[in-house]
Amino acid sequence: MVNSQQVLINLMVKIFSLSAICFFMACSFVSDTESAPSDIPLISPEPTLLSENLVEIGQTSKVVKITNKDQGGSGVYEFSPSELNFNVGEAILFEMTAEKEFHTFTIDEMEIDEVVDGGQTTKFQISFDRPGVFRFYCIPHEAFGMVGTITVEE
Ligand SMILES: [Cu+2]
Numbered sequence: 001m002v003n004s005q006q007v008l009i010n011l012m013v014k015i016f017s018l019s020a021i022c023f024f025m026a027c028s029f030v031s032d033t034e035s036a037p038s039d040i041p042l043i044s045p046e047p048t049l050l051s052e053n054l055v056e057i058g059q060t061s062k063v064v065k066i067t068n069k070d071q072g073g074s075g076v077y078e079f080s081p082s083e084l085n086f087n088v089g090e091a092i093l094f095e096m097t098a099e100k101e102f103h104t105f106t107i108d109e110m111e112i113d114e115v116v117d118g119g120q121t122t123k124f125q126i127s128f129d130r131p132g133v134f135r136f137y138c139i140p141h142e143a144f145g146m147v148g149t150i151t152v153e154e
Contacts, residue, residue: 062086066096066105068116068138068146073099077141082148092126103146104139112136127150 032105086092098116100127105114105124116122131152138146 005093022049061092063093063095066094066098066099068101068103068105070099070101070103070118070141072101072118077138077146078104078148079136079138079142079146079148082106084148085090086128086150086152088128088152088154091125093123093125095121095123097121102141103141105136106139107150108133125147 047101065084069076069078069080071077094105096114096116097102098118098120100118102118103139105116105122106112110126112124112126114122114124128150131154134150134152136148136150
C-alpha cells in the first residue's frame with residue numbers, strides 16, 4: 001500500500017511540473033503575439049501602407065509624382081512627366097494621380113502593372129537595380145500615345 005501511495009505522489013509531482021511548464025509556454029506564446037503587430041505593416045498586402053512605412057525608415061531615395069492626364073481632364077492622354085531618369089540602386093516612390101479616368105502604369109519587362117481610378121492617387125515603389133531604358137505605358141490608352149520612358153544609369 002505504501003508503495004502505491006508513493007507512486008501516486010510521484011505521479012502528482014510530475015503532473016504539477018508538467019502543468020507548470022505548460023503555463024510558462026503559454027506565457028511565452030502570449031508575449032510572441034503581443035510583439036507581432038509591429039511586424040505586420042512590413043508584410044501587409046496594402047501598397048499604400050507599405051510605401052508609407054518604407055518612407056519612414058528611409059529606404060526610398062526619391063518621391064516622383066506622376067499625373068495621368070486624360071480626355072475627361074486636360075483633354076489629352078499622357079503621362080506627365082513621361083521621361084524619367086534614375087540611377088541604379090535608387091528606390092523610387094511613385095505617387096500616381098489620375099485626372100478623370102482609369103489608367104495603368106505598366107512596364108512589361110519589370111512585370112509592373114499598377115492601376116489608378118479617376119480622381120484617385122496610387123502609391124507604389126520600384127527599386128531600379130539594373131541599368132537600361134524601360135518603356136512604360138497605360139494599357140487602355142497606349143494607342144492614344146500614353147507612353148513614357150524610364151532611363152536608369154549606372
Ligand atoms: Cu490611361
